[in-house]
Amino acid sequence: MRFAIMGSGGVGGYFGARLAEAGEDVTFIARGEHLAAIRQDGLAVTSIKGDVSIQPAQASDDPASVGVVDCVIVAVKAWQVREAAEAMRPMVGPDTVVLPLENGVEAADTLAEVLGKGPVIDGLCGILAWIEAPGHVRHAGVDPFVRFGERDNHSSERISRLKAAFDQARGVSAEIPDDIKVAQWSKFLFICAMSGIGSITRSPIGVTRQLPETRLIIERMLEEIDAVARAHGVAFPDDAAARAMQFIDAMPAESTSSMQRNIMAGQPSELESQNGAVVRLGRAVGIETPTNELIHAALLPQELAARAANDSPGAHNE
Structure with a gap:
């Protein structure tokens, strides 16, 4: 699958790196010194679940240059979700899945207001990770997990496909809860x-x-x-x-x-x-x-x- 990671800090950097390590096509959306370091030296993750280095790594500060992807993982801070939703429009096509991993319970609603209800699913994650230095993410605690599902809890092919991608990734457990809410x-x-x-x-x-x-x-x-x-x-x-x-x-x-x-x-x-x-x-x-x-x-x-x-x-x- 083609993934774009919208917000490549501790959360997005970790899960994006694990998906890339597993062979998925991942582009990291970042900015500033972090972006420059990823472009030059790749993305390094130091992790209690095993280190990983993605080199070279695909990274950009311009979603329009990335084009339509299969899945956008939204890992910006909760107050940045609306701005991120506007920026990610060029990456969202008719079959794109948009997966928010924010703390809180309102991110999917905000994304749906901007992008329409169709692409957006509900999700959450658990991890203790942060940007240690530009181009370097440190994962220091919690066994990383993602949980996601359709907003009305119905089974779908796109949810199964997404879980299959995460299931191939080292250092991540993926789950489709009976009730995502x-x-x-x-x-x-x-x-x-x-x-x-x-x-x-x-x-x-x-x-x-x-x-x-x-x-x-x-x-x-x-x-x-x-x-x-x-x-x-x-x-x-x-x-x-x-x-x-x-x-x-x-x-x-x-x-x-x-x-x-x-x-x-x-x-x-x-x-x-x-x-x-x-x-x-x-x-x-x-x-x-x-x-x-x-x-x-x-x-x-x-x-x-x-x-x-x-x-x-x-x-x-x-």
């Missing part, structure tokens, strides 16, 4: 609570889950997100919030979320797509979310300042 919201449940508590405390999960005061905040966030999900028709099991807390309790003590790391570095973050989304989606169905609302409000001044700084001339460099 439940899978997506289950990840959102724990990652949003982990992001929120980590971002306001600036502490790793091992600290916040042990202190009774901060553990209570985590539990309240989980309860609110659970209620919002059910109000939006997500068929959660009765113990969804308890399962998410068990997952949080089982994580390495030093774990932090990407949102927390961005906020601590003074960078734009996924605040609006995580705790902000809980507040927004809750209001849409009449569910109050006071804990998420407080966290969102407390972090918003810094978020707006980081966005303003990032939008200034010369601030963009991937």
Whole structure:
């Protein structure tokens, strides 16, 4: 299959490299020093699942030059999805599949608004990875997985074909859940609570889950997100919030979320797509979310300042 990786950072760089290693035709969409390094020396991935180097690697900052592909993997940050959707139009033909791997639960809706419902499927992933240096991605934690499916959960040839491609890739497990919405919201449940508590405390999960005061905040966030999900028709099991807390309790003590790391570095973050989304989606169905609302409000001044700084001339460099 012909793949384009829209956003070739930790997530896109890792999964794209694994697909290329397996023999798929992969083009990395990147920019700045990262793009220059990939073009010159290829893409190197240092991974707990085995290192890989794609050399030479196909890379571009111009989707129009790539042309129509079989699958676009969207791995930009959640706040960049709409802009990415507009940019990827030249790569999306009548048979193209668009697979979002963002945190949050709104990326597919945003992509469908721009590209139409036809190409877009639902997806999520799990991995701890980042750009170590231009042209170099480091995968340091989590056994990497992708889960995806048609938005109404029906079986399709294109989903089977996509899974077959991932099944050939080393260091990736691919799954088609029975209910992609439940899978997506289950990840959102724990990652949003982990992001929120980590971002306001600036502490790793091992600290916040042990202190009774901060553990209570985590539990309240989980309860609110659970209620919002059910109000939006997500068929959660009765113990969804308890399962998410068990997952949080089982994580390495030093774990932090990407949102927390961005906020601590003074960078734009996924605040609006995580705790902000809980507040927004809750209001849409009449569910109050006071804990998420407080966290969102407390972090918003810094978020707006980081966005303003990032939008200034010369601030963009991937």
